[in-house]
Amino acid sequence: MPGGEYYPLADFSPWWAVIAVALVLLVAAWYAFVIWFPRWKHRPRGAAAIPEPAPWQRQQRISEHYLAEIDRVERDYADGRIDVRAAHVRLAEIVRRYTLEARGIPTLPMTLQELRQARLPELAEVVQGLYPSEFGAEASGSVRGSAQAARRAVTSAWN
Template structure:
């Protein structure tokens, strides 16, 4: 027979234990879960078109106008420099636009804002006016004028 033909000292391989099958299945499952999580965490989410629940547009406008006034008060009292105040005004304008429209204005450069179309023209002009106050070595625009432009964007956005 065949068993008689095998050379002496030859042993057939031991079969795998059943637990290794389940370990392999669990590892494949974990890899699939990982890919699912990565897909879910990085998917493109729909843009929010209206302010959050319970927030009216007028309440949002009042809140941003109050924050603009607070920036002016802090600059007048000397708590922040004119440069910092210009930066804060720019941040406020960009975040207001994002909350009102869902457009990612806080992460857009001035070029991005300018090339975004008609909807962001006033925002791009306001940010362009604020840039010298934020980054320039000289005062290009008074802080009150910059705050007036920021108020104009907040009150005029539709």
């Protein structure tokens, strides 16, 4: 430019260069993390995911515990501490808690239909047998027979 004024180059702060290098390094570190670090396994959740059964020794200990609970219900009924309805309610709870502890399936809030959909035929059969005495207008039924059904579910199911 003839006759014009020249202006010197602008002086930039060195911090801009440090920030630019840091951003490039941050992006490179992110890509390295995504590529080189292992990814978490995808685990299905919900009703379709049925956990593996407990190891044999643990399974036996769990079964023995719940068989003792069933015996306690029979003794309490025989001694008159609980009535027929309370015995059946406790038996249903015992079998459901057994399923929770042995398999990790939360069956306490499940309905009979949900138990069938969860592919738990032994539990569904026992619960179906206990329903009339649990929820019927008159509490009737054999506590001994219901306890035997609960024992079969605890000793034969998933072993």
